[in-house]
Every structure is written in structure tokens, then in C-alpha cells.
Amino acid sequence: MDKTARKVLIADDEPDIREILQYNLSAEGYEVFTAKDGDEALEKAKRIQPDLIVLDVMMPKKSGVEVCQWLRAQATFKDTIILLLTALNDDGSIIKGLETGADDYIGKPVSPKVLVTRIQALFRRLRKPKAGVLTLDTISIDPEQFLVQVAGKPISLAKKEFELLYLLAHRPGRVFLRNEILNQVWGNEVIVGDRTIDVHIRKIRQKMGVDCITTVKGVGYKFEQ
Amino acid sequence: MDKTARKVLIADDEPDIREILQYNLSAEGYEVFTAKDGDEALEKAKRIQPDLIVLDVMMPKKSGVEVCQWLRAQATFKDTIILLLTALNDDGSIIKGLETGADDYIGKPVSPKVLVTRIQALFRRLRKPKAGVLTLDTISIDPEQFLVQVAGKPISLAKKEFELLYLLAHRPGRVFLRNEILNQVWGNEVIVGDRTIDVHIRKIRQKMGVDCITTVKGVGYKFEQ
DNA sequence: GCCTAGAGTTAATAATAACTTAATATTTCA
């Protein structure tokens, strides 16, 4: 099992459902735990600290909603993803479920495939993805390949130029102060003159051909189409 | 209007649905925009930079899924919440929709109340601390982007002008004495003539086009719609 | 090890935008 595998806890009183979900989620590489009632769900949640918890609403001992409320009251589970699963599909139940702090509310019957997809969508959103390719209209910046393309045409940037461009482009619109730029690209210890940034900015502008870096005089620079 | 108002864009070809959603979301304090087809949705998304976008899957020009894919490929929209809305409720459509990067997928018909609740659940999870953005009616002031918008149109202010506007706008209605303004914007040591403030105020008024700074003769200035 | 090309930096100068001032006009309120 992958060491970085995400832990999922499934709490449902029906053994069939536990098994089907366990099978499908394991197949996707998740480390799966199960519980058969509300108390067991709480106990295992505390011990395992899962990344995501699927709670059936109708369970013995404690309902899924109660478990959800209890978990959300704890600081430890503030960032845990909670998904409610239920046969109660009326508006009132849905609203109540989501208002207790659940991240999603799915009505039964649900196909395992759909459930897995929804779980993956939740993970995609709630766990920060690593730095990847940036696309901004006709400009693409790939830090893996160290490659910049403008309208499909590859541009060759030097290391510092690339790092500076990536810094600005990964938050388009946001202004970066000269100090921030120095810290991020050059590091805190290194001391370079103020003109150094200007010269790099100029080279980037020159090589890219398009005007995508805006000067905010007295403040810094920002990436902008 | 609430200062922390979040912007929601609704794209659906049915006027009834647009209207119902707009009504219900506005009632919850969101700032709502609408689009009637895929192309308009893209255009408005780029211009408005909403926090959340509701996309009908079946739309003229471009489908909701196409719009979603296009948006997700852009760095600018990587943190925008996207919610697909559709009559297609089969597993395949749901999986496909979520896999294009949507954050939620809701089948029609859906009660407006449920939709609003789901949207609030999404915001609860995905809210990013939009540090310091001031939104006052049609004016937004973003210190991170160093950007002022009036009715969606960006206005370019110089550093001192921006700082002065931000100072006044962060406490609308409150009068700032000329001394306070000098201390806050220029600092205690710097000594400048009295007319300097006037000239900056004038430039702001001129550039913004709308009359949002009121003179209180003998006292100072205040921000006011 | 020496040479070379390109990266990175610096420094000098030019260009530009921001800021301030001062002179004049206008408004406001006793």
C-alpha cells in the first residue's frame, strides 16, 4: 500500500454497501476503513484520522448527522471531508445535512462509480495540488519541462527569468512587491541591486514578445494579459 | 451591499431559471450575474472573475462542460468554484461532468433552497480569505491586485491615490481629518503642503468617474456612495 | 586546465510617471 494513500472511513450499517464501497475505493488506491454504526464511526475516526468520511444518515447508535455534528465540533476534524449518504432525499434533509457541515450529500441509491467520482472531485478541491502547468490564454508555462510557449511557439528563458515569470503567473493579477520577488526568486540571504529585477523583467518581456507583465510604479509587478 | 459579497455567475438558457436563482442568491447576499449561453458565460467569467459559477450543461453556443473545461485550463480560474446543473442525471454524465473539474454536479429539477444550501456548503469549504478586498456597491478595491474597479471597469490609480482611496473606503461614512490622512498615507515625518491632498482627491474623483468622496469643509474627507 | 557562451549582475544614463507646489478660480457658510 502506498504510504501517501488517502484514508477513507465508511460508516454504514448495511454490510453489502460497506463491501461494495470498500472494494471500489480500494481499487482507486485509497486505504479504506469501515464502521457499522455511529459509535464505531466516531471511535475509528478519532483513532485513524481519515482524510474523508462517508456517513450513512440512518445508522444505529448515532445517526450520520449526529456523528457529523460531533466531528465538526472538534478542531481536529475541521478539515476532514465529510460526505453524507442517505435514502432521505427530500429537500429538508438535504439542507439539514449540509448545514451541519457536511461537504456533500448524496442520495441513495448511488452507483459506486459515481460515489468514487464525487469523492475524487472532493479531494481534488480540498487538497492542494502540486505546482503544475500554468495556462493563461495563449501562454503556457510548464515548470516540469522548464518550458514556456506563447501561441504554441516555444520560448527559451533562463533559470532566473523562468522562476520570476512563474512566480508572477501563478497568481495572475496579484501584484508582487520587489521585496517579495527578491525573497522568492533570489532568497533572503542574497543581496542584489534593485536594477537586477528590472533587467530580468525586460528580458522576459523581450523574449515573450507579448506584453503580459505590468509595472505598478512604486509597488511592484504583476502578470496580466 | 455587504463588503464581503461573493460574486456568483449563473449561466442557463432558460430565463425562468436564471431569474429564480438570481432572486434566491441575491436574497442570501451574493452579488449575482447571469449569462444566457456558453460564449456569454466565458466572456463574463473573464471580465467579472466570479467566486462561483453555476453552469447549465445544455446551453447554446458552448455546453456547460465545454465552458468548465476551458475555465479549468486557465490558471486564473483554478480556484473558481464551478457547479454543473443539468437534466442529464445518468451516471455517465455525472462522472464526465465531475471529471472535467467541476466541484459539484446537481440534477434538475432542484429546489432553489437546496441549490443555495449546496452553494453555501461549497463556499464554507473552499472560501479563500480574500484579504482586504473592499466591495462597496459597484466599486471594488483590491489591495492585493492594487486594482480598483467601478462597475466592472478597471481603473488605474497611482500608489498614493490608491492608498488614500483605500484609507477612506475602508471606513465608509467616517470623516478623515486632513491630519489623519497625512499621517496614514504620507507618514509622520514627511511634510507636504495642504493642497497636495486636494490634488490627489481630485485625481481619484476624476479617474473613478463616480462621485464617491465627499468634502466636509473645515474637517476633511469621507467616502460615501 | 583553458576557453567560450550564456547567465547573471552592475552601473550609468534616459525616459517616464508620480508627486508636489504654486497660482488662480470657485465654492461655502458665517
Next chain:
DNA sequence: TGAAATATTAAGTTATTATTAACTCTAGGC
């Protein structure tokens, strides 16, 4: 109405950035 305060305008001054070229440094080829 008239004095005080603010608005407006244009011109002057300063601060910041752009540009250019020369210089240093480093990695890789020979």
C-alpha cells in the same frame, strides 16, 4: 457679501523604472 476653505490647472520637481552596455561568474566542451 466676504473671508476661509477647497477645487482646479499647469508647471516644476523628484522618484522610480527602462534601457543599454560592460563586466563577472560559472558550467561545459575541448
